[in-house]
Amino acid sequence: MSQAQPGILAACSKLACYLTFSLMEVAAARKAVKSFCATADGDKTVVGFGEPLVLALGGRIQGLRPFPSYAGPGVSVPSTPADLWCWLRGDDRGELLLRSRAVGRALAAALRLDTVIDAFQYGDSRDLTGYEDGTENPKGKKAVEAGIVQGRGDGMDGSSFVAVQQWVHDFDRFDAMSPGDQDNSIGRRKSDNEELADAPASSHVKRTAQETFSPEAFVLRRSMPWAEGARGGLVFVAFGKSLDAFEAQLKRMAGAEDGVTDALFKFTRPVSGGYFWCPPVQNGRLDLRALGL
Numbered sequence: 001m002s003q004a005q006p007g008i009l010a011a012c013s014k015l016a017c018y019l020t021f022s023l024m025e026v027a028a029a030r031k032a033v034k035s036f037c038a039t040a041d042g043d044k045t046v047v048g049f050g051e052p053l054v055l056a057l058g059g060r061i062q063g064l065r066p067f068p069s070y071a072g073p074g075v076s077v078p079s080t081p082a083d084l085w086c087w088l089r090g091d092d093r094g095e096l097l098l099r100s101r102a103v104g105r106a107l108a109a110a111l112r113l114d115t116v117i118d119a120f121q122y123g124d125s126r127d128l129t130g131y132e133d134g135t136e137n138p139k140g141k142k143a144v145e146a147g148i149v150q151g152r153g154d155g156m157d158g159s160s161f162v163a164v165q166q167w168v169h170d171f172d173r174f175d176a177m178s179p180g181d182q183d184n185s186i187g188r189r190k191s192d193n194e195e196l197a198d199a200p201a202s203s204h205v206k207r208t209a210q211e212t213f214s215p216e217a218f219v220l221r222r223s224m225p226w227a228e229g230a231r232g233g234l235v236f237v238a239f240g241k242s243l244d245a246f247e248a249q250l251k252r253m254a255g256a257e258d259g260v261t262d263a264l265f266k267f268t269r270p271v272s273g274g275y276f277w278c279p280p281v282q283n284g285r286l287d288l289r290a291l292g293l
């Protein structure tokens, strides 16, 4: 029986590296992807396929689609499709760098390494604004229910869809906000992580409250802070049994539902956005049957 890539359900590692690739040589894609995937365990290396690569391989994954983009006053949500996404998990930065290089080499005949993002855990799972991130994540059986495909047959069951966005924080802007305004923008108190009963409609947790959607929109978030020099932010990562829950949340955050935009946009912006399909694993190897590989 196939199962989820273990890295999806595990707690976030101490450090991580996110890689994206573009397909350059269609004719070489099948061989390169197949041989790379034989070395990826789904635990230390979580792998996701973008729609363009799935199509180039001759496959079709129902539910995988282009990432939506939104533009409005103070809101810009870009769609930046990539062919392949790898989430390298570990606890040693040197080892992660060398593994990134090895993945790049393994795929080089067909795919070009486009972006590398260094990510890490901050405190007890905090965003760089200091707020705890992940509190309302589903756990145990509920995590599997929200994040993993079931009942769609061999090759699909155990797989997962993932939405990935790199957000860049404007730390000066955030620091200029009063502690009360900061708490109101998230909808939780930074000091004790309590949800604010009277949080404004624009607060992030009001915008994304998973049980307020119809149908309920639960996702399995595995976001991590990133930094490069003095720049930093969050790599937002949400796994789902489909992309619908994430998309409903993003639409509401962008104000496309009721004109109220998420207060997060006052101090942070996404600069990338992609959707990927993460195949299941069978006997410790990625199960690529749904891609015809």
Ligand code: HEM
Pocket (backbone or CB within 6 Å): 127, 131, 132, 133, 134, 135, 136, 137, 165, 167, 186, 188, 204, 205, 208, 209, 210, 211, 219, 234, 236, 238, 246, 249, 250, 253, 264, 268
């Ligand atoms: C820089 C970007 C973001 C930051 C800093 C951030 C931070 C947070 C924080 C601090 C919480 C409260 C604690 C928790 O339950 O985890 C939260 C909740 C949540 N966020 Fe985000 N978030 C970001 C982007 C997003 C995006 C893009 C989405 C989805 C489109 C999203 C979906 C959620 C959901 C579903 C919850 C839980 C809501 C609930 O059911 O109570 N977040 N986020």
